[in-house]
Amino acid sequence: MTTPLLDLPLTARPLQGRVALVTGAATGIGAATTRALAAAGATVAIGHLTQINQARRVLAEARQLGSDGIEVSADLTDPDAADRMISQVTSELGPVDILVNNAGAYPRQSWEQTDERTWAHALDVNLTIHYRASHAVTPGMLRRQWGRIINVSSVNARAGRPGLTAYSTAKAGLIGLSRSLARELGPHGICVNTVLPGAIQVDTENTLPTHHRTHPQDQIARQCVPRRGQPDDVAAAIAFLAGPTASFITGQSLHIDGGWLMN
Template identity: 50%
Template sequence: MPGPLNGRTALVTGATGGLGRAIARRLAADGAAVVLGHFGAWDDARELADKITADGGTARPLEADLRDPDAVRSLCRQAHGRPGPVDILVSNAGAYPRTSWADTTPAIWEDMLATNVTSHYLLAHELTPAMAARGWGRIIAIGSVLATTGRHDLSAYISAKAGLEGLTRALARELGPVDITANCVAPGSIAVPAEATVVPDQEAMTTRQLARQCIQRRGHPTDIAAAVAFLATPDAGFITGQTLRVDGGWILG
């Protein structure tokens, strides 16, 4: 497909979730061949691949537990082989379980770090040598505005997302000399189907959220996808080490 990402290959993790689907479809629409990283969601991944193909794009589902270094290595080797080599990494996979501080055990803490920040390190560490050899690459992490605001019952998750922003800045310093950019997109309150399982009273939640925002509507997955797509393009080649908050003006500082 013709577009600003024509000839590029993108690996999108967590591709079957609300944000991941929108990101994968947008990158494919912009011309990238997309590897759909998922974990135990083959039916959803195949359905998404079929939709992208029907729209004229290229997509390939691949499964991996991103907490497992061996599985990450296997995923990256397969992604490089076809449609590869990977030029764009979008680390979107993550987990968001609510656990009170009192109930946050060492096992829960370690799992949240492994899922939400160590997985990004593993992926980037595997993929960036080939990007460096070609002299071009885009590393895009999906963070959260909660790394700035904080919130109860999410201490491990928020700590991991804050670490993701720090890792992004470090990678920008490390990889800039070989023309690889590293940035973080931090979503605000985005309406996704899984939200209903966490927040039963959607109307009350929306009212509270709009009071925090400048823009008086809920965010949509396509808002996040648009930000990711821009950061993946050649036009964003002088932007690195940044966290772009896509939150309707929730966080202004």
């Protein structure tokens, strides 16, 4: 499956002239989102932690789609890293118009084994780092009176799941962050939304311990659409929310889960 935007002629590029930063962009949903934004004409910054080879592959794909960009390595758990990242992107590409907060981790831990350290880490890598990135891009968006912030949450924010209490709590926090920022920043032409992917087929699921995996057919049975979700499904929705035709959509939480949960 390919993102619909990838099939558009290069003349149909609604994000031409915009700079988009995607965190966690070297693989999975982040990589697919970067490609979709590049296909729509955006200049892309590929945020990652240590995945430089994967990030460079995504950058090469963006260039094949007719857009330029850079890869940016940043450990966003460092409170100062977001400001440095935004400064680098602004210096090399221009002010950030579109921020996709996608970076995160998927820590599995039973409630009984969830201690203070585990809890704090899950909230830091799945919520606090997105506060930092959003806070860092806001001054520039306010000056230009235009911007898009899109937070990648999870259906687990609403469904809950054993072993994912801290993760689900952090992802639910992104919904509150998006809604509050939408109210505060909306008068300045900045739209803030959340996407909630369901069971998306990504390579990292193969690294989970066997007892933490859901059989694909069991997951498909929960959905209205009987197939596995793909990163491109999420990327297409993000690219729409980032574009000019979504200027009247803000504070929303969009499920991309094949009808697993009805919102």
